[in-house]
Amino acid sequence: xxxxxxxxxxxxxxxxxxxxxxxxxxxxxxxxxxxxxxxxxxxxxxxxxxxxxxxxxxxxxxxxxxxxxxxxxxxxxxxxxxxxxxxxxxxxxxxxxxxxxxxxxxxxxxxxxxxxxxxxxxxxxxxxxxxxxxxxxxxxxxxxxxxxxxxxxxxxxxxxxxxxxxxxxxxxxxxxxxxxxxxxxxxxxxxxxxxxxxxxxxxxxxxxxxxxxxxxxxxxxxxxxxxxxxxxxxxxxxxxxxxxxxxxxxxxxxxxxxxxxxxxxxxxxxxxxxxxxxxxxxxxxxxxxxxxxxxxxxxxxxxxxxxxxxxxxxxxxxxxxxxxxxxxxxxxxxxxxxxxxxxxxxxxxxxxxxxxxxxxxxxxxxxxxxxxxxxxxxxxxxxxxxxxxxxxxxxxxxxxxxxxxxxxxxxxxxxxxxxxxxxxxxxxxxxxxxxxxxxxxxxxxxxxxxxxxxxxxxxxxxxxxxxxxxxxxxxxxxxxxxxxxxxxxxxxxxxxxxxxxxxxxxxxxxxxxxxxxxxxxxxxxxxxxxxxxxxxxxxxxxxxxxxxxxxxxxxxxxxxxxx
Amino acid sequence: xxxxxxxxxxxxxxxxxxxxxxxxxxxxxxxxxxxxxxxxxxxxxxxxxxxxxxxxxxxxxxxxxxxxxxxxxxxxxxxxxxxxxxxxxxxxxxxxxxxxxxxxxxxxxxxxxxxxxxxxxxxxxxxxxxxxxxxxxxxxxxxxxxxxxxxxxxxxxxxxxxxxxxxxxxxxxxxxxxxxxxxxxxxxxxxxxxxxxxxxxxxxxxxxxxxxxxxxxxxxxxxxxxxxxxxxxxxxxxxxxxxxxxxxxxxxxxxxxxxxxxxxxxxxxxxxxxxxxxxxxxxxxxxxxxxxxxxxxxxxxxxxxxxxxxxxxxxxxxxxxxxxxxxxxxxxxxxxxxxxxxxxxxx
Numbered sequence: 031x032x033x034x035x036x037x038x039x040x041x042x043x044x045x046x047x048x049x050x051x052x053x054x055x056x057x058x059x060x061x062x063x064x065x066x067x068x069x070x071x072x073x074x075x076x077x078x079x080x081x082x083x084x085x086x087x088x089x090x091x092x093x094x095x096x097x098x099x100x101x102x103x104x105x106x107x108x109x110x111x112x113x114x115x116x117x118x119x120x121x122x123x124x125x126x127x128x129x130x131x132x133x134x135x136x137x138x139x140x141x142x143x144x145x146x147x148x149x150x151x152x153x154x155x156x157x158x159x160x161x162x163x164x165x166x167x168x169x170x171x172x173x174x175x176x177x178x179x180x181x182x183x184x185x186x187x188x189x190x191x192x193x194x195x196x197x198x199x200x201x202x203x204x205x206x207x208x209x210x211x212x213x214x215x216x217x218x219x220x221x222x223x224x225x226x227x228x229x230x231x232x233x234x235x236x237x238x239x240x241x242x243x244x245x246x247x248x249x250x251x252x253x254x255x256x257x258x259x260x261x262x263x264x265x266x267x268x269x270x271x272x273x274x275x276x277x278x279x280x281x282x283x284x285x286x287x288x289x290x291x292x293x294x295x296x297x298x299x300x301x302x303x304x305x306x307x308x309x310x311x312x313x314x315x316x317x318x319x320x321x322x323x324x325x326x327x328x329x330x331x332x333x334x335x336x337x338x339x340x341x342x343x344x345x346x347x348x349x350x351x352x353x354x355x356x357x358x359x360x361x362x363x364x365x366x367x368x369x370x371x372x373x374x375x376x377x378x379x380x381x382x383x384x385x386x387x388x389x390x391x392x393x394x395x396x397x398x399x400x401x402x403x404x405x406x407x408x409x410x411x412x413x414x415x416x417x418x419x420x421x422x423x424x425x426x427x428x429x430x431x432x433x434x435x436x437x438x439x440x441x442x443x444x445x446x447x448x449x450x451x452x453x454x455x456x457x458x459x460x461x462x463x464x465x466x467x468x469x470x471x472x473x474x475x476x477x478x479x480x481x482x483x484x485x486x487x488x489x490x491x492x493x494x495x496x497x498x499x500x501x502x503x504x505x506x507x508x509x510x511x512x513x514x515x516x517x518x519x520x521x522x523x524x525x526x527x528x529x530x531x532x533x534x535x536x537x538x539x540x541x542x543x544x545x546x547x548x549x550x551x552x553x554x555x556x557x558x559x560x561x562x563x564x565x566x567x568x569x570x571x572x573x574x575x576x577x578x579x580x581x582x583x584x585x586x587x588x589x590x591x592x593x
Numbered sequence: 594x595x596x597x598x599x600x601x602x603x604x605x606x607x608x609x610x611x612x613x614x615x616x617x618x619x620x621x622x623x624x625x626x627x628x629x630x631x632x633x634x635x636x637x638x639x640x641x642x643x644x645x646x647x648x649x650x651x652x653x654x655x656x657x658x659x660x661x662x663x664x665x666x667x668x669x670x671x672x673x674x675x676x677x678x679x680x681x682x683x684x685x686x687x688x689x690x691x692x693x694x695x696x697x698x699x700x701x702x703x704x705x706x707x708x709x710x711x712x713x714x715x716x717x718x719x720x721x722x723x724x725x726x727x728x729x730x731x732x733x734x735x736x737x738x739x740x741x742x743x744x745x746x747x748x749x750x751x752x753x754x755x756x757x758x759x760x761x762x763x764x765x766x767x768x769x770x771x772x773x774x775x776x777x778x779x780x781x782x783x784x785x786x787x788x789x790x791x792x793x794x795x796x797x798x799x800x801x802x803x804x805x806x807x808x809x810x811x812x813x814x815x816x817x818x819x820x821x822x823x824x825x826x827x828x829x830x831x832x833x834x835x836x837x838x839x840x841x842x843x844x845x846x847x848x849x850x851x852x853x854x855x856x857x858x859x860x861x862x863x864x865x866x867x868x869x870x871x872x873x874x875x876x877x878x879x880x881x882x883x884x885x886x887x888x889x890x891x892x893x894x895x896x897x898x899x900x901x902x903x904x905x906x907x908x909x910x911x912x913x914x915x916x917x918x919x920x921x922x923x924x925x926x927x928x929x930x931x932x933x934x935x936x937x938x939x940x
Contacts (some may be wrong), residue, residue: 425785500820
């Protein structure tokens with residue numbers, strides 16, 4: 031016990047961090063040149079939240095257009111651009127920056143490290159992502175090329191060849207799309223390498239891999255997955271640019287190229303990408319659920335194994351997006367099996383979270399509300415995923431609104447819900463102030479109700495044969511009532527998100543002072559001050575178990591006795 | 594907290610009621626205006642429907658069980674106001690329990706996989722009977738070409754196939770090709786969708802068991818007017834089909850009363866893209882118009898085939914289908930009237 035030098039309360043310099051003095055310009059300058067993992071983490075988060083609002087605004091326009099049959103709110107051209115931008119933005123400018131926002135801010139603190147392994151690479155990665163985003167959105171101005179008429183890409187976020195060939199997509203919109211993804215892709219690769227290096231080499235004394243918080247584990251696996259999936263995507267984008275400008279014939283079907291080759295390249299990135307996006311949600315749940323249930327995570331080794339298992343299996347399921355492409359019956363059967371197998375480790379994770387709550391004293395503060403809804407929705411999303419893996423049924427459901435419902439259940443019902451949980455949970459650490467609990471509950475319930483109105487209904491309109499990517503439909507198809515319901519639910523979610531934005535901004539000025547450890551939590555980030563000082567810890571912490579702060583708070587019953 | 598969670602439970606209940614409602618009304622036989630996958634009318638769709646009910650039962654049971662446990666945990670183990678400050682008992686895990694909830698899902702996966710695999714082979718590798726009708730469907734930006742190679746004619750946008758029945762099946766086999774980008778052939782009541790990919794021929798089959806008009810549409814994004822690349826499949830009785838096919842095999846009607854319109858058709862750019870058998874027009878880029886008036890709709894189902902719509906479509910295609918590849922030819926009003934009158938004779 032003598033080596034317990036965990037910096038808590040008295041052991042740390044508690045004078046509040048130096049107020050930023052200087053002009054606005056100097057403050058801005060300090061943020062632009064920073065290599066501090068916390069500032070970069072916050073910048074990633076701000077980027078992600080900004081584009082979440084942008085992509086949200088895009089989808090509100092889409093939902094207004096689809097609320098009534100034969101509606102003329104948007105032209106087909108604009109509609110196609112908006113859903114392409116919505117998808118691309120959400121995946122590359124919201125989902126991936128969120129991974130690195132959370133990983134940057136939380137992982138070094140949880141590992142007891144003073145920064146990421148490569149601080150300069152970290153800044154480089156962020157700015158690549160930010161400039162890639164700029165490139166994508168500049169297409170609204172520059173996409174039309176010499177004609178001076180801007181337009182954004184309109185080839186869906188899958189950008190299936192040969193629609194992206196110059197014959198079918200003249201102008202520069204598709205070029206902006208490809209280049210933006212190459213640029214953000216390099217940022218993502220840098221970020222992934224950084225997280226892996228940090229987790230491998232920056233853990234504090236005593237923190238073996240099997241004592242690492244599950245959050246850090248999931249970010250490690252997530253980064254590994256990013257490393258092997260962004261690479262083929264970037265390769266495919268480069269091939270696309272070669273096709274468009276250097277006379278390549280990779281995807282040019284008129285000259286013997288293969289569209290199916292693009293499908294494979296895209297989905298060998300695209301499917302693991304779904305897990306890349308959902309792992310932060312798992313990571314957040316694995317921190318929030320134990321703390322608010324007041325229990326250690328149930329089955330830690332099983333959770334680690336399941337995460338690694340999901341990552342491996344997810345690399346072998348990509349062609350379940352291609353059941354309708356006309357593969358042989360044997361290939362289809364293989365991908366049915368591999369896809370169904372993902373359900374097993376995923377089930378293990380859900381059961382372990384449930385077992386963690388079992389026998390606890392669950393405090394339903396806002397983060398836990400979001401996490402509980404996540405469990406419910408992720409369960410449903412997993413089961414609709416099983417339905418989609420049944421290839422003959424997939425021939426019906428593929429590209430229908432059922433699929434839209436399924437993946438929004440994952441991307442919103444699981445990921446966005448848990449991102450909100452994570453923000454309510456960790457923002458007090460980053461700003462030193464709590465978010466308003468009452469507004470948080472309003473946000474939760476409105477978002478929860480709006481979510482279910484929208485996405486539960488979408489399953490049924492999919493059953494009724496409504497395909498995705500259509501800018502309008504005629505009234506005799508009988509889809510109008512359900513579509514109106516879906517749109518109304520979307521508006522409710524928008525109101526909820528505005529409440530969240532208001533809550534977040536006002537909390538910066540008027541929020542209750544948080545203190546170091548507002549949730550009575552157990553991992554290292556709660557031992558330092560809120561917000562943490564420049565290098566996080568005054569002295570290097572030493573840990574003896576998975577829950578160092580539990581050991582400190584319960585010296586009579588420390589965790590290390592049981593591990 | 595308690596009443597709030599009850600409310601969440603009610604939302605779930607409502608969703609279930611809706612599910613039962615929506616799937617029960619779907620069982621009517623024959624074609625419907627809403628192309629529900631739960632109203633199948635052809636063997637691949639019917640078999641898929643039965644498999645889907647089986648999968649729904651299994652996944653539904655899993656959902657009810659696990660969500661039930663979750664609800665129980667939320668209510669039973671919520672923190673209460675009168676709790677003492679002590680932490681609950683810390684449990685770190687149990688190998689037996691982990692094993693149990695690994696093995697049970699494995700068994701479920703085995704069952705689901707085997708039933709799925711059986712149907713994949715049954716549908717995809719079904720032997721083609723020699724009596725089967727062969728049709729080559731070619732996807733174009735934003736319309737469908739249907740070639741009947743054995744009968745020697747080409748139709749567009751409205752696919753006619755003969756009625757089949759279980760004792761004497763007369764299925765239709767579709768060879769799926771694309772002239773430009775990817776498309777997907779989806780008529781939910783007849784079969785699942787299969788993509789039309791350039792340079793990658795696919796095929797599928799249907800054997801519709803009830804006559805009538807089945808609707809569907811392109812299900813793979815193919816450009817600006819993907820939304821109005823609609824599909825209409827007419828399932829005809831054998832007599833109706835024979836009559837339709839023999840009419841399609843004839844050359845275009847030559848009515849001297851509309852010779853002026855035919856002149857416009859042959860001297861303006863119309864003939865560059867369209868074919869009318871028996872005239873100089875042999876274009877392949879747009880739909881074959883030899884029997885335009887035998888179709889109920891224009892522009893791949895975008896509007897009804899009336900004379901007014903036809904004239905307006907020729908005058909300004911964007912008024913119905915903005916972004917379609919048919920150009921507005923800037924014809925004079927007289928020319929429009931003449932060419933419309935000519936086309937209206939092409940039965």
